[in-house]
Amino acid sequence: MDDIIARIRALETELEAEFARRRAGLRYGIERGRVLFEQEVARRHAELRTHLARYVFTARPLVVLTAPIIYSLIIPFAILDLWVSLYQAVCFRVYGIPQVKRGKYMIFDRAGLKYLNALEKLNCAYCSYANGVIAYVREVGARTEQYWCPIKHARRAYGAHPRYSGFAEYGDAEIYHETLRKGRRSLAHEAD
Numbered sequence: 569m570d571d572i573i574a575r576i577r578a579l580e581t582e583l584e585a586e587f588a589r590r591r592a593g594l595r596y597g598i599e600r601g602r603v604l605f606e607q608e609v610a611r612r613h614a615e616l617r618t619h620l621a622r623y624v625f626t627a628r629p630l631v632v633l634t635a636p637i638i639y640s641l642i643i644p645f646a647i648l649d650l651w652v653s654l655y656q657a658v659c660f661r662v663y664g665i666p667q668v669k670r671g672k673y674m675i676f677d678r679a680g681l682k683y684l685n686a687l688e689k690l691n692c693a694y695c696s697y698a699n700g701v702i703a704y705v706r707e708v709g710a711r712t713e714q715y716w717c718p719i720k721h722a723r724r725a726y727g728a729h730p731r732y733s734g735f736a737e738y739g740d741a742e743i744y745h746e747t748l749r750k751g752r753r754s755l756a757h758e759a760d
Contacts, residue, residue: 613682673704
């Protein structure tokens with residue numbers, strides 16, 4: 569299994585390198601945290617923007633009707649974000665688990681894309697926040713699971729977090745306590 573995990577990580581690194589090669593062809597750079605496109609690229613992006621009125625008035629009626637349902641989720645996402653932040657601020661300190669840096673998961677860089685109109689930028693900000701919260705909460709949950717119950721499930725766990733591969737096999741009582749100790753030690757020495 570360790571071999572397979574190592575190959576998966578190598579493939580992930582290779583995939584990230586391929587993404588970087590593709591990004592290089594889009595002619596932008598990052599300076600002091602801001603994305604800057606070459607002037608000609610930025611001009612072309614602005615030309616490709618769908619004007620807000622056209623975007624709104626050509627939307628399908630069902631899309632418009634479902635928008636309030638979609639946006640209503642901002643309330644549970646904000647509550648989850650706040651509650652999980654409070655949870656780890658209190659509990660992780662008690663157990664010596666390094667806190668997850670929330671800011672690593674909140675990426676709002678799409679607002680600088682000139683080919684998006686104001687509503688598309690709002691949609692992107694909403695999706696960035698929602699997915700950022702989910703990723704942040706997932707990591708908090710993964711650290712909690714590693715600390716308290718590092719045991720794999722008997723059935724396949726779809727979308728398992730990266731820490732899951734280091735958990736004890738289901739039913740392997742012989743290594744459970746050692747896995748628990750190792751996992752806690754690993755957490756205690758982890759840098760985020």
